[in-house]
Amino acid sequence: MATREILKFPDPRLKQVSKPVEKITDEIRALAADMLQIMYDEPGIGLAAPQIGEFIRLAVVDTDWTDEDKEGTRNPLVLVNPEITEREGEITWEEGCLSVPDFLANVKRSARVQVRCLDLDGKEVVHDVEELQAVCFQHEIDHLDGVLFIDRISRLKRSMYVKKRMKLVKRELQDEEEEGPDFTGGI
Numbered sequence: 144m145a146t147r148e149i150l151k152f153p154d155p156r157l158k159q160v161s162k163p164v165e166k167i168t169d170e171i172r173a174l175a176a177d178m179l180q181i182m183y184d185e186p187g188i189g190l191a192a193p194q195i196g197e198f199i200r201l202a203v204v205d206t207d208w209t210d211e212d213k214e215g216t217r218n219p220l221v222l223v224n225p226e227i228t229e230r231e232g233e234i235t236w237e238e239g240c241l242s243v244p245d246f247l248a249n250v251k252r253s254a255r256v257q258v259r260c261l262d263l264d265g266k267e268v269v270h271d272v273e274e275l276q277a278v279c280f281q282h283e284i285d286h287l288d289g290v291l292f293i294d295r296i297s298r299l300k301r302s303m304y305v306k307k308r309m310k311l312v313k314r315e316l317q318d319e320e321e322e323g324p325d326f327t328g329g330i
């Protein structure tokens with residue numbers, strides 16, 4: 144069931160470097176299916192396993208759909224152990240992230256990348272992607288290396304966001320404390 148929680152900045156686990164998938168098992172396939180469902184539900188165009196607390200090199204992307212078009216095109220891609228094998232050019236795109244709430248910023252990346260990975264059958268696949276798809280692939284592969292898009296923007300913009308976000312997180316924590324502990328007895 145796709146009810147997993149998405150880790151959000153400043154959760155330190157988002158900085159973890161994920162381990163390669165050693166074997167594509169039914170659990171991996173089920174996890175990929177969950178991730179796609181979470182991505183469409185959110186909605187998003189990509190999701191990496193570490194964002195839901197699974198620190199393995201697995202990501203899903205679909206840049207062909209929009210959430211206004213519920214019945215529309217779906218072109219889900221599952222990337223197992225993706226690796227960038229070629230890059231070319233430069234592109235600036237306004238990015239957001241399900242793990243970085245309420246923030247968008249321009250990020251400079253390669254305009255075209257070639258990515259080698261495995262699919263869910265364990266077959267090697269090479270994706271040659273550009274523009275939004277290239278941005279999305281690079282963003283997701285960054286997650287597998289513990290890198291967020293806010294690590295790729297100017298220090299000033301980043302610190303402005305961090306300050307705002309920390310204030311909000313602190314307020315949420317205080318609200319929780321005022322409500323008292325969730326645990327009310329029973330073992």
Ligand SMILES: [Zn+2]
Nearest residue numbers: 239240241242
């Ligand atoms: Zn992200």
